[in-house]
Amino acid sequence: GIHPGGIGGTGIHPGGIGGTGITALGVIQRFGSIYVNGQEYVLSPQTRYSVDGTAGTAKDLRLGDRVTVQAAADGQAVAQVVRVEHAVIGRVTNVDAAKRQFTILGETIQAGKMTPLTVHNSDQSLPFAALKAGDVVSVSGLDRGNGHWLATEICRRYPADAAPARVPLLLRGRVDAIYPGQNTLEVGATKLKVNGTLLRAIQVGQSVVVRGEYTDGKTRAESISPTALAAQEVGNRVSLLGYLDRGTDGWTTHGVSLVENHHTLYENGDAADMQAGSMVAI
Incomplete structure (x- = not known):
């Protein structure tokens, strides 16, 4: 099983986000700032929070929560919006x-x-x-x-x-x-x-x-x-952790379509190893 401290080693590298933004969909692993998919997101006084669509505060965040974080990446990733999304x-x-x-x-x-x-x-x-x-x-x-x-x-x-x-x-x-x-x-x-x-x-x-x-x-x-991530919500970098599902047009996770091409890099396997029910970090 996955516990909030044990998602490390997923192959998501915090460096090199650059550009205007990142959208991360994963689990809160630890606090300080918040860490999601191995990346630190700084919580600022301007960060907005919601729980299942209702406005919340930083106090609503719990270790292990499944969240979507939208962040501006400028040296460090500062969370603009943190959405707790219960299953x-x-x-x-x-x-x-x-x-x-x-x-x-x-x-x-x-x-x-x-x-x-x-x-x-x-x-x-x-x-x-x-x-x-x-x-x-x-x-x-x-x-x-x-x-x-x-x-x-x-x-x-x-x-x-x-x-x-x-x-x-x-x-x-x-x-x-x-x-x-x-x-x-x-x-x-x-x-x-x-x-x-x-x-x-x-x-x-x-x-x-x-x-x-x-x-x-x-x-x-x-x-x-x-619930699918709306196009306008996604930064130019996306970090996802989830289980693979077979959609009508290929692989999905959390309702997000995954488009692979000849530039796609695979760790711990290759395209042939993708199977429904496998956990992946993207």
Whole structure:
């Protein structure tokens, strides 16, 4: 498993960014500034923060969070925007403590030995065995495809016995199927009932984030929006860490298409070694 301190050696070299900007998509490995994919990003008073699209502060950043950082690179990389993007938020339905696995919304989430489990709005950390069915948690992680995630950070928002009647729901992933007649959307391993009008704006194969809530135990999706990096958000350098997925036009990771050519350099292998489910640093 990957833990936030162990992503080093990925072949991403911090030097030589130059130019106007860099977009990094990876995991917070350590603080000071923040380190993502082995690169330091300086946090300045001008840095803006968001958590799942809502404005936040530097205090919202946790070790192991999956983030997108947009930075201006001028000698050192200064973060302009840091976006925390949780993989899944919801109610835990079952836990396999021996395998360090748990399920939310039908998604299977694998925790590594070093994956931190913390308590919302506190500095408290918990052993994995403290996670129980019914707990409401947010998970940062990397998408392994087909409804499987590698958790890099888990935060317990409410213990099972103290969860309110309405709790938030969030799911990222690729749209695998749309059933307009049934007002149903399939993302990863999850089928969700949605308002039919929300289905008109999306298509199969798109990377989306679904937001909603559980009301009296029933899941209700309230919004579906595309998550792929918009062209105008990308600097002239991009740093990505993720699992390879096979898209309609070739390889993707995090919904970003990877275009290879004869100049592409490969470390620890070559083009023939690219396979779905492999973790890569780009």
